[in-house]
Amino acid sequence: xxxxxxxxxxxxxxxxxxxxxxxxxxxxxxxxxxxxxxxxxxxxxxxxxxxxxxxxxxxxxxxxxxxxxxxxxxxxxxxxxxxxxxxxxxxxxxxxxxxxxxxxxxxxxxxxxxxxxxxxxxxxxxxxxxxxxxxxxxxxxxxxxxxxxxxxxxxxxxxxxxxxxxxxxxxxxxxxxxxxxxxxxxxxxxxxxxxxxxxxxxxxxxxxxxxxxxxxxxxxxxxxxxxxxxxxxxxxxxxxxxxxxxxxxxxxxxxxxxxxxxxxxxxxxxxxxxxxx
Amino acid sequence: xxxxxxxxxxxxxxxxxxxxxxxxxxxxxxxxxxxxxxxxxxxxxxxxxxxxxxxxxxxxxxxxxxxxxxxxxxxxxxxxxxxxxxxxxxxxxxxxxxxxxxxxxxxxxxxxxxxxxxxxxxxxxxxxxxxxxxxxxxxxxxxxxxxxxxxxxxxxxxxxxxxxxxxxxxxxxxxxxxxxxxxxxxxxxxxxxxxxxxxxxxxxxxxxxxxxxxxxxxxxxxxxxxxxxxxxxxxxxxxxxxxxxxxxxxxxxxxxxxxxxxxxxxxxxxxxxxxxxxxxxxxxxxxxxxxxxxxxxxxxxxxxxxxxxxxxxxxxxxxxxxxxxxxxxxxxxxxxxxxxxxxxxxxxxxxxxxxxxxxxxxxxxxx
Ligand SMILES: Nc1ncnc2c1ncn2[C@@H]1O[C@H](COP(=O)(O)OP(=O)(O)OP(=O)(O)O)[C@@H](O)[C@H]1O
Ligand SMILES: [Mg+2]
Numbered sequence: 001x002x003x004x005x006x007x008x009x010x011x012x013x014x015x016x017x018x019x020x021x022x023x024x025x026x027x028x029x030x031x032x033x034x035x036x037x038x039x040x041x042x043x044x045x046x047x048x049x050x051x052x053x054x055x056x057x058x059x060x061x062x063x064x065x066x067x068x069x070x071x072x073x074x075x076x077x078x079x080x081x082x083x084x085x086x087x088x089x090x091x092x093x094x095x096x097x098x099x100x101x102x103x104x105x106x107x108x109x110x111x112x113x114x115x116x117x118x119x120x121x122x123x124x125x126x127x128x129x130x131x132x133x134x135x136x137x138x139x140x141x142x143x144x145x146x147x148x149x150x151x152x153x154x155x156x157x158x159x160x161x162x163x164x165x166x167x168x169x170x171x172x173x174x175x176x177x178x179x180x181x182x183x184x185x186x187x188x189x190x191x192x193x194x195x196x197x198x199x200x201x202x203x204x205x206x207x208x209x210x211x212x213x214x215x216x217x218x219x220x221x222x223x224x225x226x227x228x229x230x231x232x233x234x235x236x237x238x239x240x241x242x243x244x245x246x247x248x249x250x251x252x253x254x255x256x257x258x259x260x261x262x263x264x265x266x267x268x269x270x271x272x273x274x275x276x277x
Numbered sequence: 278x279x280x281x282x283x284x285x286x287x288x289x290x291x292x293x294x295x296x297x298x299x300x301x302x303x304x305x306x307x308x309x310x311x312x313x314x315x316x317x318x319x320x321x322x323x324x325x326x327x328x329x330x331x332x333x334x335x336x337x338x339x340x341x342x343x344x345x346x347x348x349x350x351x352x353x354x355x356x357x358x359x360x361x362x363x364x365x366x367x368x369x370x371x372x373x374x375x376x377x378x379x380x381x382x383x384x385x386x387x388x389x390x391x392x393x394x395x396x397x398x399x400x401x402x403x404x405x406x407x408x409x410x411x412x413x414x415x416x417x418x419x420x421x422x423x424x425x426x427x428x429x430x431x432x433x434x435x436x437x438x439x440x441x442x443x444x445x446x447x448x449x450x451x452x453x454x455x456x457x458x459x460x461x462x463x464x465x466x467x468x469x470x471x472x473x474x475x476x477x478x479x480x481x482x483x484x485x486x487x488x489x490x491x492x493x494x495x496x497x498x499x500x501x502x503x504x505x506x507x508x509x510x511x512x513x514x515x516x517x518x519x520x521x522x523x524x525x526x527x528x529x530x531x532x533x534x535x536x537x538x539x540x541x542x543x544x545x546x547x548x549x550x551x552x553x554x555x556x557x558x559x560x561x562x563x564x565x566x567x568x569x570x571x572x573x574x575x576x577x578x579x580x581x582x583x584x585x586x587x588x589x590x591x592x593x594x595x596x597x598x599x600x601x602x603x604x605x606x607x608x609x610x611x612x613x614x615x616x617x618x619x620x621x622x623x624x625x626x627x628x629x630x631x632x633x634x635x636x637x638x639x640x641x642x643x644x
Binding site for chain 1: 327329348349350351354355356358359360361362363364365366375376379380423427
């Protein structure tokens, strides 16, 4: 028989192993991608896969040479940040009015907004493509910024709404009694209090924009193409260059992974500092 | 100067009338307390005055100026909330200076005002702390400080002490009283605690169901309640009520025959009663005496007693099942079920007609 202490220890061990197994499972594709990107095309193609090989940065250099990685990266950055900024600009006032001036229809509106996310994007591809064409916005960053803003808006509003909901109304009313205008109430009281929540919302929006591939592939070709389009361009027409595909994927994921990792630490701090009570 | 006038103020939420026509006149430097049972609309009335709710109809005037549609920011009123509502991301100093900063006040002037308020409220060592590093009582003081530095025309308080423990509440009550004396400011204070109402107020406004039941000084309300509601609401333990009917009405008073089985003559003047009308007689616990000397004797059965040391509150039941509370000396405790003789002091009885409205005038203050 195990003593209580022993069985507890065993429990912790099992749970720990399980967690590690899942973490490895999730991490493995990324690890394999990184590994493959450092191989030559021949090594990458070998069966069985080789674990021991001479690493090379050749693939990375070729990508920059052939396609100009930084142009795509810059597009990704401007589009993601642009759409996030625009989205926040619309979502914050929307969430404010829903959280603090709730009406009978508020809950319904929120659900309806979220339900638009259930529509398959391909269902509206043709009308949106035609609209973009009409306005001469095909292959422009502006069109992606607008589309990304719109598709992420329901999530942004919903998230910010839940953060605002946690803020006691009294605090805003106190600011109003103290002579704050609506703008001052928002900028000097509401936003600082909810900065942790707003930051995580922004991070999520950035990640969603960064990884979006459907619209970027369909609405851009060269000028405004972000990194997702760059990856796609390596996958089909040039045959199976696994090592280069891995390298370009690594390059596409790396910035947002690193950014996310750094800001996560800030976020945790921000969240615990922003506590209301 | 701060004269606040409210004319026929009404407010409804989604078709429910919550405030049903309030007329009120609050004079400069008065300490006015709104008191009433939960849900009667005290907070709503205060928020209407603050401008945090829009009025449905009626008018609010401050110093002769119509402020009914003025935004709360421009009314020059300060409010202290039940939840304190401090800005969690600002230090105590910033919390207090926020309003002045917004108004673009001179930096040195602001600093001076904050020092002064901090000294009054003993907040000096806490100025650089954030609200979450403060205790409930300290937060409350910061909330009051935030109001003081603005030097507003009227202070509004919505149950500011109800989140504090009993001892702190008593202490803060005294501090508020002192503050009112020092600042000579007009204050409106909402509470459901009648002890706070009695001790703090110059003028008590008793609200019930969105209407004013009575307005007056604490002693007026205590000694001359205008109706059964006010009579039963103010005073602990509650006033006891006995049913009966008017058996003889004269110019100098009225003889009442109680269902509990005794008859007494009440010196109420100006009654509109007719002989035979049903009435309710009210008597406070301190005006019931043990013994058999007196003009109205009741035989009652002792229910439970509450011993407070100095006094004992003895709950008794009359022969016909009506309940009374009697305040007696602390060294006497009747046994449960014991039979007692009581007398009522006729001079201190209140008489109410069948609508619950006080009949005539009962005995006057400190007579
Ligand atoms: N924003 C609102 N929407 C709908 N009904 C409301 C609103 N605010 C208050 N009420 C209703 O108005 C009534 C009075 O509320 P109020 O808060 O003024 O009561 P109160 O006298 O302050 O009570 P308490 O002592 O419990 O604080 C209640 O029945 C409440 O449900
Ligand atoms: Mg209230």
